[in-house]
Amino acid sequence: MDFLHKSSKIVLLALCGFLVGGLSTYGIAYAAEEKPAETQSAQPVTECFESRAGFSSVTRVENVDPKYGYPNVKCSQTTGAVLWWGDPFYGTIPMGEMPSINDKTRGDFANAVVKPREPQLVYFNMGPNGCKTCHDGKIVPYPKNKKPRLIGMHQDIVNNSLELMHGRGAIWCLDCHSAKNRNKLVDREGNEFSFNQPQKLCGSCHGENYIDWRAGIHGKRIGSWKTGGKKRWWVCTECHNPHTVQIERFNPLQPEPAPALPRGMKNADYERAGDGEH
Numbered sequence: 215m216d217f218l219h220k221s222s223k224i225v226l227l228a229l230c231g232f233l234v235g236g237l238s239t240y241g242i243a244y245a246a247e248e249k250p251a252e253t254q255s256a257q258p259v260t261e262c263f264e265s266r267a268g269f270s271s272v273t274r275v276e277n278v279d280p281k282y283g284y285p286n287v288k289c290s291q292t293t294g295a296v297l298w299w300g301d302p303f304y305g306t307i308p309m310g311e312m313p314s315i316n317d318k319t320r321g322d323f324a325n326a327v328v329k330p331r332e333p334q335l336v337y338f339n340m341g342p343n344g345c346k347t348c349h350d351g352k353i354v355p356y357p358k359n360k361k362p363r364l365i366g367m368h369q370d371i372v373n374n375s376l377e378l379m380h381g382r383g384a385i386w387c388l389d390c391h392s393a394k395n396r397n398k399l400v401d402r403e404g405n406e407f408s409f410n411q412p413q414k415l416c417g418s419c420h421g422e423n424y425i426d427w428r429a430g431i432h433g434k435r436i437g438s439w440k441t442g443g444k445k446r447w448w449v450c451t452e453c454h455n456p457h458t459v460q461i462e463r464f465n466p467l468q469p470e471p472a473p474a475l476p477r478g479m480k481n482a483d484y485e486r487a488g489d490g491e492h
């Protein structure tokens with residue numbers, strides 16, 4: 215379990231804003247190909263993370279792109295983050311319905327996909343029935359009420375359950391996790407959502423952020439730039455750890471080293487010269 219929760223720094227190329235993908239990612243990949251020979255000969259990194267180190271791992275798979283034969287991702291040799299997506303949709307599933315906002319009139323609704331979160335969760339994958347492998351009401355009894363109490367489990371996820379680092383004491387585990395159906399998230403009205411659709415839960419309390427995310431001002435998408443084109447949306451928990459947002463809202467990503475200078479150029483003085491012509 216250690217490897218999943220190491221507290222390495224996360225890189226996020228696009229904090230907010232619209233799509234990162236298409237040409238810009240190909241641009242980054244091109245720069246990576248230009249690395250000096252000695253770095254290239256090192257054992258290539260084929261396991262990397264997409265947004266949160268330890269919580270969004272991805273394995274490089276060759277030739278997933280039918281047209282050009284690209285791998286699904288290229289991993290950075292220096293930061294362990296994904297550098298480039300050869301197939302932005304590899305391993306994704308439909309995002310599903312959007313809460314409250316009727317997006318059916320907008321073309322991007324039908325073509326919105328996400329990377330499922332369930333395969334990334336340690337406890338979800340401990341047994342055949344997900345969290346219910348233990349939380350079946352017998353092995354672990356259902357909690358009697360929602361009152362915060364000290365629990366003797368999951369310290370790797372929440373160090374001290376009486377000091378949950380989300381909500382400044384106003385919310386607790388069972389405001390988000392269903393008491394009797396532990397495989398699901400739950401909102402204050404009792405609606406249950408899959409771990410793959412955390413935006414529905416987060417959006418129920420963080421309406422402003424949800425609306426911004428929905429509009430593409432908050433979060434990240436890759437894929438087609440076209441209105442109505444297929445896009446992969448990053449869900450809230452790909453960037454935010456719901457159990458530690460009070461300690462760190464978001465772990466900043468470690469930047470890549472500066473790219474190599476073009477062949478024949480000795481330094482970047484020309485670039486630094488100020489407002490001169492480029």
Ligand code: HEC
Binds near residue numbers: 396
């Ligand atoms: C290996 C068994 C096991 C698995 C698998 C497991 N849990 Fe638990 N969990 C426990 C135990 C035991 C407790 C109660 C500890 C106590 O009362 O001191 C607990 C307590 C909790 C609590 C506190 C509320 C309560 O019911 O006591 C939450 C929330 C929770 N687990 C969430 C999850 C989620 C979400 C998953 C799946 C992603 C999961 N657990 C999977 C064993 C497990």
Ligand code: HEC
Binds near residue numbers: 331334335336378387
């Ligand atoms: C604000 C909502 C929220 C609260 C409060 C909350 N959780 Fe969670 N929890 C989530 C979400 C969302 C996930 C899925 C995270 C992801 O996709 O990475 C999760 C995942 C988990 C998991 C599975 C982690 C894994 O890798 O298998 C456990 C265990 C868990 N929570 C326990 C708890 C316990 C115990 C508490 C209370 C002390 C708690 N949670 C409070 C939203 C919450």
Ligand code: HEC
Binds near residue numbers: 384385389419454459
């Ligand atoms: C039940 C309501 C509720 C839910 C559900 C909820 N949050 Fe929160 N969240 C809060 C409260 C309350 C705060 C504390 C706000 C403050 O300190 O002003 C908070 C704080 C935060 C912060 C820190 C904000 C800051 O200003 O520092 C982030 C980030 C955050 N939540 C993300 C999430 C994400 C991601 C989810 C979904 C996994 C989520 N929240 C689900 C109630 C909620």
Ligand code: HEC
Binds near residue numbers: 420427448464
């Ligand atoms: C691509 C990554 C990414 C995704 C996806 C994302 N966020 Fe954020 N979020 C950030 C960053 C970066 C910040 C700013 C962190 C800081 O100021 O330290 C932030 C800040 C926040 C805050 C703090 C208050 C604020 O407005 O600055 C909240 C609350 C929040 N996000 C909720 C959400 C919710 C809810 C979702 C899903 C609907 C979501 N985020 C999706 C990256 C993301």
